[in-house]
Each structure stands twice: as C-alpha cells, then as structure tokens.
Amino acid sequence: MLVIKNLHASVEDKEILKGINLEVKAGEVHAIMGPNGAGKSTLSSVIAGREDYEVTEGEILLEGEELIELAPEERAHKGVFLSFQYPIEIPGVSVTNFMKTAINETRKAQGLEEMPANEMLKMIREKSELLEIDRKFLSRSLNEGFSGGEKKRNEIFQMAMLEPKLAILDETDSGLDIDALRIVANGVNKLKSKDNAVIVITHYQRLLDYIVPDFVHVLHDGKIVKTGGKELALELEEKGYDWIKNEN
C-alpha cells in the first residue's frame, strides 16, 4: 500500500526527517510513536503533501505511484486521509455541506458523477451513527465551537465518509476523554478492512489499547530507530522515551 524510502524533508532549510523507511501493507495498522519534536507530525504532513515541507530526498509510493509531485487534493483523491491534530474551523459551512463538497470533488477527480442526494443522506446517516454523532451536529458550521472531542470525532466521521485507502491519525487521542476515545477507536476499528491501512501517530500508548497495531515504530530525531510488535508500545510506556534517546 505505502512504501516510503529514504525520505528526507526540511522546513525552512532545517532538516526534520533524516531518512525514513517504512512499508505499510493493506490490512495493517502501524503505530508511530516518539517524543515531542521527533518528526511525527512532519511525517504525516509530508505524506499528505503540505507545501511548507520540502522533500529533499527519497520516495513516497502509494500503490506504486509516486506522491511527492502531487498536490494535497490529488493525494486525497488517490485515497490518502489525514486526521488533523488541530482541525480547522470553517464558519458558515455546515459539516454536511463540507462533506458533500469533499466527496463530490473526489468523485469528479475520479471521473464519477456526483453522488445522488439520497445516497449521500443515507451514507451520512450510517456513518454518523457509527461515530455516535447527533444529526443536529451535522448542520453546525464545521468545527466552529466544537469541543476537542467533537472535533476529533468529526475527523473520523469524515474519514468514514471518504473511505480512504490510507488513513493517518495524527495525535487523534490528544484532548479526548476516555468515552470519546472509545467511540473514536471503535469507529476506526469498524472502518478497518483488508483493503485499507491505518497509521496511528501518537505520543502515548493509551490509544493503542483500543486500536491495536500490527507494528510499532519509534521515531527519534527524524529516523525510525526501533520497530516491533504491539508490545513495544508497552515497553516504551514503561521505560519512557529516555530509553530510546539514551540508546541512540
């Protein structure tokens, strides 16, 4: 699904990613953990195509296709989804209308007709139930006045609507209480299939109790310094990141 080879990226001439190698196969869940400033969010932004970051070396292949030259929306059309740590507020545009625009723009790019209104409504109903989202919530302006938990739940709702091949959850657990965390994780688990893949980026092990990873990677100073199974997350929780820092 996703192959990253020797990826180097900088922002304003400061190198943040210093040679990342990662392979994520369809059906897998990968967790990327690491201390603050390790480059976790940079990695997710670079995969999604944020223009502030300059890729200086390496490749990002999605199903064999190079992403680096593509605009963020083109990557989205090919099935890359990024759940934001800090979702943006868009006053005056409802969640429903925002989703309609996003879905129909994606369909347009894929050469499909617009989704019929009744089909769209049915999908919205199903997916909002999955995330235990109140219908009233959907007519509110996107993220405006949403609590931290509502914003994150809305991110996963959008993921459910867009049905991406590769979903990257960037610190989705931050700002969530335990109930919201369970709802969000439950949603992600239900959306998981043998045809898609999930990368969970997190500082803490907590989320991984609910979304169980097949692989855990530890990012430190722009490189993946350790890879293991789900037990690596527990080990990290126990020993702290200093363990990694001291080893390297």
Place this chain on the structure above:
Amino acid sequence: MDLKEKLLASFMAFEERVDVQATLHDVRTEALKNFENKGFPTKKEEAWKYTSLNAVLKKDFSVFPKEESAVDFKEVKKYFLNDVDTYKVVFVDGVFSSFLSSTTHDGLDVCLMSSALTKPKYKMIIDTYFNQVASKEESLTSLNTAFAYEGAYINIPKSKVADKPIEIIYFSTGNEAALMVQPRNLIIVGENAHVQITERHQSLNENPVLINSVTEIFAHKRAIVDFYKIQNDVQTTTLIDNTYISQKQESIVSVHTFTFGGNITRNNLNFYHEGERIDSTLKGITIIGDKQHVDHYTLVHHAQPNCESHQNYKGIFGDNATGVFNGKIYVEKEAQKTDAFQQNNNILLSDKATINAKPQLEIFADDVKCSHGCTIGQLDENAMFYMQQRGIPRKEAKALLMYAFTSEVTSSIKIPELKNKIARIIATKLGVNMGFDL
C-alpha cells in the same frame, strides 16, 4: 464645458421641466449654490483622500435622461428577487418604468418620488422630511438635492408591517453614450412599523454611467428597518451612494452593503441618533478585482444615552483592486452608556491590491464601550491545506474560505431569497460551483 458647468447651466431648464412648488425651489437653489461653491470633491479633501473622481468626470455625461427606453423583462429578470413576491419600484435611465414596477397605496405607500414632490396631498410629508437628514454641506448631496425629482418614495404608516419586501432597482440601458443619473429616495417608517428594502443599480451595457444617489430614511420610535444594497455593476459604472438615516428611540435599523462590482463605488453611510436605546447595524461585504475601487465611508453619530451600533465590514481584494474603509464613530457628551463596535477585516489576494483602513473614534462621553478591530491578511494556509487534504481543489477551497470569511455578514440577511442570491453572486464572483447553496 465640464460637467460642473453643464450641470449649473442646465438647472433652470430642469426646474422649468419638473414644475415644482416654491418651497422646493428654495431648497434646490440653496443646494445648487452649495455645489457651485464646493464643486466635485477632490483628493485634497480628507474625506476623499483615497478616491479620485477626476477620470470619471472627464466623460461627457448627458445629465437629463431621455424618455423611457424599453427594457424587456426577460433581459433583466435575473436582477430581481424572483423567488419571493415583492413590491417593486423600477427605473430605466432614471425614468420610472410602470411596466417593470409593482407599486402600492394599499395600507402603505410604495411609489414615486416625483408624485410625492408634486402632488399636494404629500406636501406636508415632504415639508417634514425631504432634505431633513441629508447633509446640506456635502457637495454631492447638494448636487443631488438640486436635481432631486425621481426615485422611490416609501411610507410605512404607524404599526404597519410591510407584507412583502420592497425592491428598488435602477437600470441604465446605455442608450445614451454616457449618462449621469441622480436618484432620490425617501423612506419613512412609522412608529412600530417594519419594512425590508433592497436597492440595486444595474447597467445593461458598457457605456459609462455616473450615479449620484441620495436616500433619506426616517425610522420612528420602535420601527424596524432592514435595508440591503446590492452593488454588482459593470466596470464602467461609477456609483456615489449617499444614505442618511435618522433614528428615533428604540428603533432598529440595519444596512447591509454588498459590493461586488463597478468602476468606482463610494458609499457614504450616515446614521444619526435622535432618541435612546437605538440599535444601528452597518455591515458590508466587498469582493472586487481588476482595477475596481470601493470606498466605504461610514458615520454613526451617537447623540443620546444607551444606544448601540454594530459595524462589520469584510473585504476581499484581488488583482489591482483598491479598497477604503473609513469608519467614524462620534459619541457626544450626552451619549453615556453607548456601546459602539466596529470591525473591519480584509483579505488581499494579490500583491498589487490595496486597502486603506481608517477607524475614527471621537468620544466625548466618559461612560461608554467603544471598540474597533481591523485586520488585513492573506488566506490562511492551514485552512487551505485542511480542505485540500479532504479532496477540495485549491480554487474551490479558496472560495469556501472566502465564503466562510464573509459569513458573519451573510448570516444576518433576513430575506432568505436574498441570502441565496448573495451566496450565488459570491460563488459566481469566486468562479466556483459549490454543489450546494452556500
């Protein structure tokens, strides 16, 4: 002969033609004298520092409209609010078009200024209101007063709620090579009466048009008036809009100004408070590009205690467009407990676009709440990335963001059909089809 001389020379012929009574003759003569002394404003005047009429005034405008030019309804249908029943007062090249209008005298007056100015039964009203709130100092207002004859006359009696919105539309056909028109509107809203009014100027081709319009609005005790100005004209039309509003106690008046096109558009919007617990709202959206120029010049004169005013102007400027926002809040010594708020946010889409923003607060009372905020920025790249990540291309994302930017203003439009129309104009202006009514 330049335009000023031409206007002065034509005054006698004008007065002969309109055949008016003696008191009006005095008002006009006085006004003409003021214009003669002051002439057209120049950039040397502080109030016109950023807006020059020089290039416009060089054109050879005809100052008298000819007889009614026929306009096919099909051709102009799109400029009306079609999804809702309205009263209509429509003018073509400054001349009333009975064919396109739908006036009334049934419970409220929605008719013509020329009737009100000439028919004896309106004399008392004209004596009481005409030119009472309009400036006698400002030269362009005086010029309009001197030639005031045609426009909309609206009188909503005490406790009457107008049963449908009123549309005032001025079309210019371009049948004249260059035309100057000077509409004059008088709107009187009685105690406890409510009314919603839209006003639009529209040229139907590219021949230059110069509009010098004056509107006087009188809102009596507890009256509610919502006034919407739609300015989406062609690149060769210059509009100088002078609106003067007098508010009595507890009245609520809002003016929304939507400026999406035109050559030079100058909005002089003046609110005068004559009572306590008055509420005034001034909101605007400006979206212009090319070499268009828009100048919002607002005044709220707080003269009595416990009144509120809310200003919120959003501007988006592309290409070589220039914008001006000059917002003056004047709080007299007596106007304690005034709550005056002014906000002006601007986005510049190009390096060559300019905005000159100037808040002016003159406060002589000591127990007031006055605040103002002004921002000038570019589009938020974080928000752009967020939307692009969801598959929305840059152009559409930009349009959504700009729509979001203006939503504080569109959200308070009280006529749903107008709200949709404005959203559609914005979408067209931004060159996108969002797939839903924004």
